Amino acid sequence: MKKYLTALCFLSLLKVFSQDFITPFERSQGTETATYEEGIEFYQKLASHYPEIKVFEYGTTDIGKPLHLVVFSEDRDFNPASLKAKNKTIFLIINAIHPGEPDGVDASMMLLRDVVQNNKFRKMCKNTILAIIPFYNVDGALQRNSFSRANQNGPKSYGFRANAKNLDLNRDFIKMDSENAKTFVKIFQTWQPDVQIDNHVTNGADYQYTMTYIFANPVLYAPDMQSYFLKEFKPDLLNLMKKKGEEMCPYVETRKNIPDSGLVQNVRSPRFSHIYATQFHTLALVAETHMLKPFDKRVWATYKMMLSILEILEKDGIKIQRNRKKSFEYFQKQEKLVLDWKINETKPTMIDFKGYEAEFVTSNVTGLLRLRYNTQKPYTKKIPYYETHEPKLIIQKPKMYIIPRAYVNIVKMLEMNGVQITRFTKKETFKGFYYYIKDFKTPKYPYEGHYFHYDIEVEKKPDTYTLQEGDFVVMTNQPHINFIMNVLEPQAPDSYFAWNFFDTILQQKEYFSDYVFEDIAEKLLAENPALRAEFEAKKRNDAEFAQSSSKQLDFIYKNSPYYEKHHQRYPIFRVE
Ligand SMILES: [Zn+2]
Structure with a gap:
């Protein structure tokens, strides 16, 4: 009886304990996102239980709170220089730079918990350091509301896009008007990530995919990194996601008003997180889940995206580090640098696109024609994708x-x-x-x-x-x-x-x-x-x-x- 009671006690303790690591997202059956306080508390508890996790507080933000960085390191070494010397691959995850788009917040909490609790995942991170910024725009994350993302399908409440100074922090990486950006730059320069992902939710057209991606324009990379990215990283990531039931397509920026007109990969500049990262030869991407898909589906797609990257890093981490090192050497040797790009209008790639038929019907509101995507009429079509870029501004290096x-x-x-x-x-x-x-x-x-x-x-x-x-x-x-x-x-x-x-x-x-x-x-x-x-x-x-x-x-x-x-x-x- 005593034995039985002890076992029962142990089991219920275990239950209480593991309950502690259930995220607000899971507790709400995928309808809610963690608040700032819940998120930070979750990571702190996780870190106090697992010595492989450490929560860093860096600098400050415009709201006066620190910028947190949560690091998983299998051998409990948290010194970036020593980790680099051991050839560990640093994978940086940015969440809630736009806190109205919180999918990465919840996906990252579950991913880190699963990495530390699940041996299969843990093994995957033997040579990879997982570095998570739980909330980049702390200011905006504290401004909870249920309305500022008018068209988004959940969660119930979320933060606001801009920060305490009404800045869009994903335009602030160069001018650094916010304390958040200055603190981020310190984190980035200290940890020198090999790969970086910035998690978002997109607006725009309707289509069948839950996850879309923006990769930094490959032309920004040195030849070895570019070739690795195009021939290995990108196809591997698309395949791994497909295997997980998440077929992806490029971020849907349409050439004209609907996807049938073609998609473009617009030229972006270093004010954006992913292009800032490429200035330092970090392989960088932005995850953009689709706002019309339910919140839980989006969070799991973001989870799978980051997990797939971990799988790639497990096999290619050393190669990426080597390519990154070579990139610094390559650009240092160049006599000229390209500082601006334009889309090559003549060479689109034809891609399969799984969309919905676009219809133009009379609006009950304005009496004018309105666009509607008919989700009863899904299609797969070949559409042009304008993804190649050519130099627009070439400057001689002084x-x-x-x-x-x-x-x-x-x-x-x-x-x-x-x-x-x-x-x-x-x-x-x-x-x-x-x-x-x-x-x-x-x-x-x-x-x-x-x-x-x-x-x-x-x-x-x-x-x-x-x-x-x-x-x-x-x-x-x-x-x-x-x-x-x-x-x-x-x-x-x-x-x-x-x-x-x-x-x-x-x-x-x-x-x-x-x-x-x-x-x-x-x-x-x-x-x-x-x-x-x-x-x-x-x-x-x-x-x-x-x-x-x-x-x-x-x-x-x-x-x-x-x-x-x-x-x-x-x-x-x-x-x-
Ligand atoms: Zn965004």
Whole structure:
């Protein structure tokens, strides 16, 4: 009897205990997602029970709470440098960067529990370090509501997309307006992940798939990584998912209004998590489950996606690490880098697409035509997929960049991203080039807190620079060259110039009074026949110019020593 009671006691204890590791998602039969508090508590309990798990707290976020990183390490080593030395593959999982899309939050909790409790899974992580950010946008995760994802099929309540500063954190990896981004960069640069996944839920068209994927554009990888990705990683992942009953298709960005018109893989820039990661040659992807599929189905699809990646890493981890190492060497040797891409419109791949018939019917609301996907009419069609990209902006790599001391904020951001900076040692004069900003566009309304610049045109002019005390030098012969050029070359789509860090150079500080300058202008033309010739020719060829005295005086002023030399001059000097 005593024995029986003890056994019963043990069993019920075990039940209570294992109950502790049941997630809110499971407890609610797949209808609810863990709150921030539930999620963090779950990981902390798991870590206190299993020494192979450690919960790190990094920096802070805009809401003042730390950014958590939960790490599973089979041999209980949690030192990134020592793990790298042991050739462990680091797999980083980002969740809830958009907390209204919480599928990864719940999938990651179950995955980590299963890895630590299930021998088969645990074996899979012998050489892989699982590093999970449970909630990237902590701020948004705390703003629970049931409405902000108007079209999404569950869970019952969830967080809000933007953070405490109303920023979309998946646009913030370069400009780092949020504390979350600064803290993430620290995590990323400390752990140097070999593979990264960022878990989302998509909007848009209706179709049959639960899981869609965005892989970083393969052109961003060095040749070995690119070839491995295209020939092995991608087909393996698609196959493993298919075996688990989750056939996937590319993220559905339609060419026109419906998928039949074709899908495109749009060019993305490093402001996004997956492209940020490729600056450092991490194999990166974004999981986008489909918002119209029930929450539980989406969570399990995300779980299977991450599990499939673990399976690949078990066999290919070393190969990926080797390819990543070679990528740094490859780009360091290149004389030119491609900093922007465009879609190749002529070479779509034909893919099988499992969609639903699109119908246009009269709307009961507006009385106008509305689009409806008829889920009673599924189809499989061959549709074009525009997934290849070609260079749009190629820039010669300089030997070094000189950053004047006034721009210490730029240096700080570079250093946070692991860029090596050389400090001034002696006064030395270098020959090189300045860029002058010739043209750019800016939207009427701010984008992510910025009057962001695009379509930037520059003119390069030779000059000299004498290093002053406090100036900084960035040698380009260093591993993080892709990041350096993507932020320091003003024309790159996510350059620091584009993100407004150099806007002060765009304003002229001194000017002239027309009536006084008239006499000076006359003298200048008399003394400079070449300028006079250019001026006369412009008057002949440009009717508007010929009719405007202020334009004419401005032309002479801008070609005179009175005009400030550094107006529109991008202050970072290129030594080639
Ligand atoms: Zn999202």
